[in-house]
Amino acid sequence: MVKIDLNHIYKKYPNATDYSVSDFDLHIDDQEFIVFVGPSGCGKSTTLRMIAGLEDISKGTLAIDGKVMNDVGPRDRNIAMVFQNYALYPHMSVYDNMAFSLKLRHYDKGEIDKRVKSAAQSLGLAHLLERRPADLSGGQRQRVALGRAIVRDAPIFLMDEPLSNLDAKLRVSMRAEIAKIHQKLKTTTIYVTHDQTEAMTLASRIVVMNNGRIQQIGTPKEVYNKPVNQFVAGFIGSPQMNFFDISFDGAYISDGKGVKMRLPEGRAKELNEKGYKDKKLVMGLRPEDIHMEQAFLDTWPESTVDAEVVVSELLGATSQLYMNVDGTEFVGVVNARDFHHPGDNVKAGFNLNSAHFFDKDTHVTISN
């Protein structure tokens, strides 16, 4: 059992003027797989390194199982870390790389051998134990790095962009590998990435960060369906959510150009109750909430636009259509049957029951 408590943690680097991490407050339960996600420079790695003990904490406390760890050295935190660049010892064999931290901790030979062979077996490395890192593929090296963490049998794994040096295909298979390892070992894991797909597929809970601050903490479903602000809505999901600058007259929304639609009654009522009548706001619509099936267009005639296809990409079962209506661009992910070519004039239906609305000034969510 392990519990990690990050209590209002701040980090300011010695020569920096601003905090790199501010008021980071998170409580992690045993066996959770937590993913920190956000754009470059948002403070993900700094936070992870403070947990590992590789960076000092400027303010706030870090507790593991109730014990404050701020002044405990990295060696004594009983944490195993996997880095982006693998950090393997080039002159050592795979076996010795995996055995190294156990030797340092004076485990006996038999125990080391048992642990290394068992980890190698489950990672498909058993036949490569005598090789040097230089003679391995990128994916195999990353497996060795994971193996090194696994043999430690540490109660906490920290992973900093462990897949970012791999090509796209390998990244997907190693992602599944990491998910499997977690299902099997159930080690409490904190994983840093800027890739929202990795976050969505691996996490039990996602922590979305921007500018050193937590924006939202939630399950992948929560952050996808109920983003708390426009930043989270735009960061999570691919292709990105479409945003429209609109005004609302109490019943209709309009972008002053080609988009004018009547809102479903419940949605209009909510915006009216929250005081957004005759105000400007931002509407967000996910690409999959744009429809081209005739049945949808027939059912919701007041939620359609006449658009022109700008770019079309057939992906197999679905196609991505980038469309333009009077200068407003948006992207829809539609059934491949509704594929169109650039230049085609099409009718696109907006599922406004699934629309998200944001305050234009604060960018905070008004309604999901």
Ligand SMILES: Nc1ncnc2c1ncn2[C@@H]1O[C@H](COP(=O)(O)OP(=O)(O)OP(=O)(O)O)[C@@H](O)[C@H]1O
């Ligand atoms: N040693 C340092 N000294 C001063 N500033 C630093 C130092 N390390 C990081 N920073 C700053 O702290 C902020 C957060 O950096 P951090 O590396 O934690 O971000 P990140 O979200 O992990 O980004 P990336 O995905 O690019 O690794 C950035 O503005 C960065 O420039």
